Amino acid sequence: MTQKAETSRKVRPRADVLESDNEYRIALDLVGVDREKIGLTLEQETLKVTAQRGTTPGELVEFEREFGVPSAIDRDKVTADYARGVLTVTLPKQANSKPRRIAVSLA
Amino acid sequence: MVHFVTTNDRGFPGTTGVSGLFSEMERLLREHDAAASEVAGARPRIFARYGATGYELDVELPGVQQDEIQLDVRRGVLTISGERKLDVPEGFRSIRRERAPFRFSRSVQLPEDVASDAVQASMRDGLLTIRLPKSATSEPKRIQIASH
Secondary structure (H helix, E strand, C coil): CCCCCCEEEEECCCEEEEECCCEEEEEEECCCCCHHHCEEEEECCEEEEEEEECCCCCEEEEEEEEEECCCCECHHHCEEEEECCEEEEEEEECHHHCCCCCCCCCC | CEEEEECCCCCCCCCCCCHHHHHHHHHHHHHHHHHCCECCCCCCCEEEEEECCEEEEEEECCCCCHHHEEEEEECCEEEEEEEECCCCCCCCEEEEECCCCEEEEEEEECCCCECHHHCEEEEECCEEEEEEEECHHHCCCCCCCCCC
16 A cells, blocks of 8 residues: 655654674664665765655655764675664774784783 | 554554543643653653554653563553663663663553453554554444333
8 A cells, every 4th residue: 555655754863873893883763664665875974874764654754874984994894784773883803903912921 | 752643553443532541541641751760851652543442652762671661550550660770781881872771660540442451552663552442342332122
């Protein structure tokens, strides 16, 4: 059953950003979105997230959010997972940017 | 915030002529909201719909596990309660925090025509949908007049 959207609303989803020694993790509240229509683009140092929700009849909600990301991430290993209405984007750090523990040798 | 949306979706036919009932439920939702216990000002949004076969409530609960939600119907009052925990995993530190953990409880006086023993709920993509079907006994019934 298709229904023409009567109104369209842009929403900036709430997000948490976490960091560990190995990665950055961004979590966004995106309730009830069509996972086929989640868009993730990483251009230069900007991660853009877009999504759509049409669950409430007559209303289309468009989510959009941009994040500045550090250059020292492993761009080819960025992953995303959508579960329970939360989109989690994982941005691994480049191996050489991780903190290293240097053993002090005893002379 | 309670949003009421009339709908033709999900097999619900038109909604003309039901505005009275509709605003009744809206009013009741508001009344009970005021007494609901919440923390940190975080509250899940609820959207309600009305159709020929009953009511539907959508509750936004991103990141909430199914087993962290309780639904109870008692004496015609539906109570939705639950908790969203947002623990920072081991080895992580928080750089930006906009999402709030919350504990909530919201009660809705069910309209008289709801079959409280037939209430159903499902969870998908952080959206809890509660279906409140109308009871068959609320259908108008013609009473035969016995002749003597």
